[in-house]
Amino acid sequence: MRIAMIGTGYVGLVSGACFADFGHDVTCVDKDEKKIAALHRGEIPIYEPGLDELVATNVKAKRLDFTTDLSKPVADADAVFIAVGTPSRRGDGHADLSYVYAAAKEIARSLSGFTVVVTKSTVPVGTGDEVERIIRETNPNADVVVASNPEFLREGAAIRDFKFPDRVVVGTSDERGRKVMGDIYRPLSLNQAPLMFTERRTAEMIKYAANAFLATKITFINEIADLSEKAGANVQEVARGIGLDNRIGTKFLHAGPGFGGSCFPKDTKALIKIAQDYDVSLRIVESVLAVNENRKRAMARKVSQALGGNLRGKTVAVLGLTFKPDTDDMRDAPSIPLVTGLIDMGAKVKAFDPVGMEQAKSELPDITYCEDAYSCAQGADALVIVTEWVQFRALDLDRLKTVMAQPVVVDLRNIYRPEEMEAAGFTYDSIGRPPVQ
Numbered sequence: 001m002r003i004a005m006i007g008t009g010y011v012g013l014v015s016g017a018c019f020a021d022f023g024h025d026v027t028c029v030d031k032d033e034k035k036i037a038a039l040h041r042g043e044i045p046i047y048e049p050g051l052d053e054l055v056a057t058n059v060k061a062k063r064l065d066f067t068t069d070l071s072k073p074v075a076d077a078d079a080v081f082i083a084v085g086t087p088s089r090r091g092d093g094h095a096d097l098s099y100v101y102a103a104a105k106e107i108a109r110s111l112s113g114f115t116v117v118v119t120k121s122t123v124p125v126g127t128g129d130e131v132e133r134i135i136r137e138t139n140p141n142a143d144v145v146v147a148s149n150p151e152f153l154r155e156g157a158a159i160r161d162f163k164f165p166d167r168v169v170v171g172t173s174d175e176r177g178r179k180v181m182g183d184i185y186r187p188l189s190l191n192q193a194p195l196m197f198t199e200r201r202t203a204e205m206i207k208y209a210a211n212a213f214l215a216t217k218i219t220f221i222n223e224i225a226d227l228s229e230k231a232g233a234n235v236q237e238v239a240r241g242i243g244l245d246n247r248i249g250t251k252f253l254h255a256g257p258g259f260g261g262s263c264f265p266k267d268t269k270a271l272i273k274i275a276q277d278y279d280v281s282l283r284i285v286e287s288v289l290a291v292n293e294n295r296k297r298a299m300a301r302k303v304s305q306a307l308g309g310n311l312r313g314k315t316v317a318v319l320g321l322t323f324k325p326d327t328d329d330m331r332d333a334p335s336i337p338l339v340t341g342l343i344d345m346g347a348k349v350k351a352f353d354p355v356g357m358e359q360a361k362s363e364l365p366d367i368t369y370c371e372d373a374y375s376c377a378q379g380a381d382a383l384v385i386v387t388e389w390v391q392f393r394a395l396d397l398d399r400l401k402t403v404m405a406q407p408v409v410v411d412l413r414n415i416y417r418p419e420e421m422e423a424a425g426f427t428y429d430s431i432g433r434p435p436v437q
C-alpha cells in the first residue's frame with residue numbers, strides 16, 4: 001500500500017515509520033521545513049526510544065521518505081493519514097481543528113484515483129463529516145472515503161504500542177474503505193491485534209472516552225492517595241489491592257503529581273466541550289479535570305510544607321521535567337505549574353532532566369539547568385522527584401546527602417521506600433504513604 005502521512009510529529013513519524021516497517025511505501029509530510037530537513041539529514045526531531053533505528057532502516061530500504069510538499073504523495077496514495085496537532089483552542093478549550101481542516105483542503109486538491117483519507121489526529125465526534133464536506137466542496141470529483149482511525153500509542157513506548165496494540169479502531173462503514181484499512185493493518189494480525197470496525201462517529205468517540213477513562217483512573221487514585229496520607233494507609237498497597245481485581249486492573253493506578261502531557265488535559269477539556277454542545281453534562285470528567293488542575297499547584301505547597309511552610313530564600317532541586325520518562329515532550333507537564341508555584345513562593349529552582357531540558361527552557365526560562373542529578377542537588381534545601389526517569393531510581397543517597405544543604409526529599413512518584421530514605425538520614429515525603437513510625 002502507498003501511504004501519505006500528513007503531519008510528522010510524535011504520532012505521524014512513529015506511525016509512518018511503523019507502517020513502512022510493515023512493508024508499505026510511506027511518505028511523511030510536514031509543513032515544518034526544519035523538521036523535514038533534519039529528517040533528510042538522518043536526525044530525529046523528537047526523542048522516542050528506538051525511533052532513530054526504525055527510521056534509518058526504512059529510509060535505507062526506500063520504503064520511507066519525507067517532504068514538505070504533499071501533492072505527489074497524496075496523488076499516489078491509497079490512504080492519506082491526517083496526523084496534525086489538535087491542541088486546545090485558546091480561550092475556550094475546544095479542540096482546535098484548524099490544522100485538520102487546512103490539511104483536508106490541501107489534500108483534496110491533490111487527490112487522484114480512489115483514496116481513503118483517514119483522521120489519525122484525536123478529533124471531536126463529527127469532525128470526519130466536516131473533513132468529508134471540505135474535500136467534496138474543494139474537489140467534487142474526488143473518489144474518496146473518509147475514515148477515522150484514532151491512535152492510542154503512548155510516548156516513550158510508542159513503537160511497541162503501535163506494533164503490538166491492544167486494538168486498532170477503524171471508523172468507516174464503506175466497504176472499499178474497510179478493505180484498504182484492513183490491508184494496511186493486516187501485518188498486525190500476526191500480533192493478535194483485534195481490528196475493530198465501527199461507524200466513523202463511534203470511532204471518534206472511542207478515543208476521547210478512552211482518554212477520559214484513563215484520566216479518571218489516575219485522578220481517582222490520586223484522591224485516594226490524599227486520603228491515605230491523612231488516614232495512615234499506604235496508597236501503593238491500596239492500588240495493588242484493588243488493581244488485582246480483574247474488573248479494575250493494575251494499570252494507571254500510580255498516585256503522583258497529577259496527569260499532564262499532550263493528550264489527557266486537552267482531550268478531557270475537549271470532551272467536556274463536545275458534551276456541552278450536545279447539552280449533556282459529563283460531571284465525572286469535569287471533576288477529574290478540576291481536581292487535576294488543583295493538584296498540580298498543590299504539589300508546590302507540599303514541597304513548601306516539607307521545608308516548614310516557607311520557601312523564601314530556599315533552593316529547590318527538581319529532578320525530571322518532562323510529563324513522563326522516555327520522552328522530551330513538555331506539553332502540559334506537571335513540572336510547569338509545580339516549578340512556577342515554587343518560584344511564586346520565593347524559592348530558587350534548579351532542575352535536571354535527561355532529555356527534556358531544551359524543550360523546557362522556553363516554558364521555564366527562570367530556573368537554573370544542571371548537568372546531572374548531583375549538580376542539581378548541590379546546595380539544595382529540598383530535592384523533588386517529579387518524573388520517574390530510570391536515572392533517578394538508584395541515586396547514590398550518601399552522595400546526595402553530602403551535596404545537599406538539607407537532606408529533604410519529596411518524591412512525587414513514590415520511587416523510593418520511606419524506610420530506606422529514613423535509614424539514609426533523609427526527611428522524606430511521598431504521595432499517599434504514611435511516614436515511617
Ligand code: NAD
Pocket residue numbers: 006007008009010011012029030031032035083084085086099102103106120121122123151152153154155262263
Ligand atoms: P505534533 O505537534 O507532534 O505533530 C503535528 C505535526 O503536524 C507538526 O509537526 C506540524 O508541523 C504538522 N502540521 C500541522 N499542519 C500541517 C499541514 N497542514 N501539513 C503538514 N503538516 C502539518 O502532534 P502529535 O503529538 O503527533 O499529535 C498529533 C495528533 O495525534 C493530535 O491530534 C493528538 O491528540 C493525537 N495523539 C497524540 C498522541 C501522543 O502521544 N502525542 C497519542 C495519540 C494521539
